[in-house]
Amino acid sequence: MIDASKLYYNRYGKNSDLDLSQVDISPLLKSILSRASVRKFLKKPITKEILTLLLASAQSAPSKSNLQQYSILVIQDTSIKTEISNLIGNTKWALTAPVFLLFLADIRRNIKISNDRGYKHKNNNVDTFMNGVIDAALSMQSMIISSEAMGLGVCPISMIRNIIQEVKFICNLPKGVFPIAGLAVGWPDQKAPVSLRLPQDIVTHFDTYKEDNLDQKINEYDERVFKIAPILKEKQRHVDLYGVAQKGTWSENISRQLSVPERENFKKWLKGHGINLE
Numbered sequence: 001m002i003d004a005s006k007l008y009y010n011r012y013g014k015n016s017d018l019d020l021s022q023v024d025i026s027p028l029l030k031s032i033l034s035r036a037s038v039r040k041f042l043k044k045p046i047t048k049e050i051l052t053l054l055l056a057s058a059q060s061a062p063s064k065s066n067l068q069q070y071s072i073l074v075i076q077d078t079s080i081k082t083e084i085s086n087l088i089g090n091t092k093w094a095l096t097a098p099v100f101l102l103f104l105a106d107i108r109r110n111i112k113i114s115n116d117r118g119y120k121h122k123n124n125n126v127d128t129f130m131n132g133v134i135d136a137a138l139s140m141q142s143m144i145i146s147s148e149a150m151g152l153g154v155c156p157i158s159m160i161r162n163i164i165q166e167v168k169f170i171c172n173l174p175k176g177v178f179p180i181a182g183l184a185v186g187w188p189d190q191k192a193p194v195s196l197r198l199p200q201d202i203v204t205h206f207d208t209y210k211e212d213n214l215d216q217k218i219n220e221y222d223e224r225v226f227k228i229a230p231i232l233k234e235k236q237r238h239v240d241l242y243g244v245a246q247k248g249t250w251s252e253n254i255s256r257q258l259s260v261p262e263r264e265n266f267k268k269w270l271k272g273h274g275i276n277l278e
């Protein structure tokens with residue numbers, strides 16, 4: 001039997017108050033609890049049959065009103081991969097995966113369907129933007145879960161949004177269609193470490209939202225992360241602005257990251273690309 005208490009420990013760096021060792025969990029739950037992003041891939045292809053089933057799993061995700069406001073772009077062509085690889089800086093490794101996908105929020109298709117049927121589409125707004133992003137994200141997550149359950153490794157890639165204008169041209173993305181993230185998928189060539197998550201008593205709230213003892217709980221989480229995987233200077237954010245942090249903790253690093261605006265022009269870009277955010 002799979003020992004779920006160990007999987008819990010590995011995810012949080014501490015034991016649960018409950019005895020989880022006797023819970024009979026499925027191999028799928030084991031795969032989800034022990035997952036980690038993979039950034040090194042074997043030069044081994046993914047068969048068309050497997051890819052087809054993984055894409056079906058992506059489309060099996062729930063979708064707001066079954067509006068299915070997303071698309072998936074499968075990039076296998078070497079020249080397109082090279083073009084993106086040349087633009088994406090030190091995320092080049094992602095394009096070495098046998099399959100590189102773009103998960104796209106897609107409000108275009110339903111506008112066209114409505115117009116073709118003589119209706120005026122009156123929902124190009126922030127709610128539809130959000131629904132499209134959620135649909136795309138859920139389908140990506142389904143793809144992640146099913147890929148990992150098949151022994152593949154994956155890594156989502158938001159860096160793709162740093163080169164969104166270039167990707168738009170390379171991949172011929174029409175107005176109303178934009179990538180929420182890329183996803184590198186391949187057979188793993190590394191055993192990626194499980195990264196610790198915030199404890200459940202920070203992230204999960206029962207009945208009402210509470211922030212009791214947040215500082216103390218964050219400090220304790222920082223200590224657990226620091227013990228297992230301290231954030232070394234090469235991985236620390238904005239060392240150029242703030243110097244090397246004496247203690248490479250999670251909270252220090254995310255605070256530094258969030259102190260510098262990322263993708264400031266994204267809203268403007270979306271508006272110019274047919275996404276109305278009113």
Ligand SMILES: Cc1cc2nc3c(=O)[nH]c(=O)nc-3n(C[C@H](O)[C@H](O)[C@H](O)COP(=O)(O)O)c2cc1C
Binds near residue numbers: 036038155158159193
């Ligand atoms: C939307 C999204 C975008 C991401 N973009 C990148 C990326 O551009 N480069 C990268 O190396 N990892 C990226 N990641 C992976 C995260 O860094 C990773 O999930 C996080 O550090 C937790 O590690 P784990 O997935 O191994 O548990 C992304 C993850 C998500 C969900």
